Ligand SMILES: [Ca+2]
Ligand SMILES: [Ca+2]
């Protein structure tokens with residue numbers, strides 16, 4: 500008997516050849532999307548708050564009032580902030596007492 504290509508059965512190819520664990524088809528290529536399940540936004544100043552239009556990789560919020568500089572909470576409204584960066588606030592964290600607007604860097608007490 501002569502063996503030809505017609506007599507050798509083709510091996511069955513797995514249908515999930517290019518699907519890694521956790522892969523979920525959306526019908527679109529992910530194109531480098533860091534999280535294809537939610538929108539991400541650029542965080543230029545690295546404070547954890549994003550801004551602008553959605554991007555491929557970034558943070559999951561777009562609440563930053565100014566993504567070019569860090570902003571701090573000003574609880575007493577004296578114009579001087581304190582504590583860790585927040586999404587919206589003032590551009591300094593020099594208030595030594597953010598619970599009393601009469602005490603700030605312009606006063607003797609600070
Ligand atoms: Ca930011
Ligand atoms: Ca303050």
Ligand SMILES: [Ca+2]
Nearest residue numbers: 596597599602
């Ligand atoms: Ca103060």
